[in-house]
Amino acid sequence: MKREALLDAAEAVLFEHGTQALTLAAVAERAGVSKGGLLYHFPTKEALIKAMVTRVIDEFDDLVADYDDGSPGSYTRAYVKATFEVLTGRQGARTSRRWSAITAAASDPELIAPLREAMARWHRINPDHEPDPLASTVVRLAAEGLWEVLSHAPDAFDEQQLAALQERLLSMVAP
Structure with a gap:
């Protein structure tokens, strides 16, 4: 998955659910990738x-x-x-x-x-x-x-x- 699509997923989580909901697990789920796939591009929140x-x-x-x-x-x-x-x-x-x-x-x-x-x-x-x-x-x-x-x-x-x-x-x- 491309970096931009991961950023899009993170923005969607933030916009729809607020800052409290922004977790790496939530972003990975939204993007349809494993948490490891997300961590490859972004090692931390x-x-x-x-x-x-x-x-x-x-x-x-x-x-x-x-x-x-x-x-x-x-x-x-x-x-x-x-x-x-x-x-x-x-x-x-x-x-x-x-x-x-x-x-x-x-x-x-x-x-x-x-x-x-x-x-x-x-x-x-x-x-x-x-x-x-x-x-x-x-x-x-x-x-x-x-x-x-x-x-x-x-x-x-x-x-x-x-x-x-x-x-x-x-x-x-x-x-």
Whole structure:
């Protein structure tokens, strides 16, 4: 079984049953593999959680890179577009499952460390690339707030409201 399928199984266990249910045995059962098969890829529950967190970060980084054209302010615009794609796009349901990995890691400083590092990197402003660094900061923080709201209340905004929010945030960092 491939590593990605094991991570998918772990996310499903987390999303459907919560952090208390995340055990190696539960993940192996969900994935349809022996516990030994799971342990080959992830020797501990902590290794599994770290891999899930890393995947969330890597996928977001890839989306941002896809949207970032290198022009002034484009990083923040890319950040907003990636955020909305993750939250409302074709990956929406998968995103909810994946975000549960962050929840699982949140109580352990070692497991959440990669996300803290990514957050610091994502929110570090390069004044040479951002025409209005303060506006860029506000826009990225608003995008973070949207992640938080939608992780707890996925139906807080309808499609039209979300489109309007995205448009407004992008206008705040328009070229």
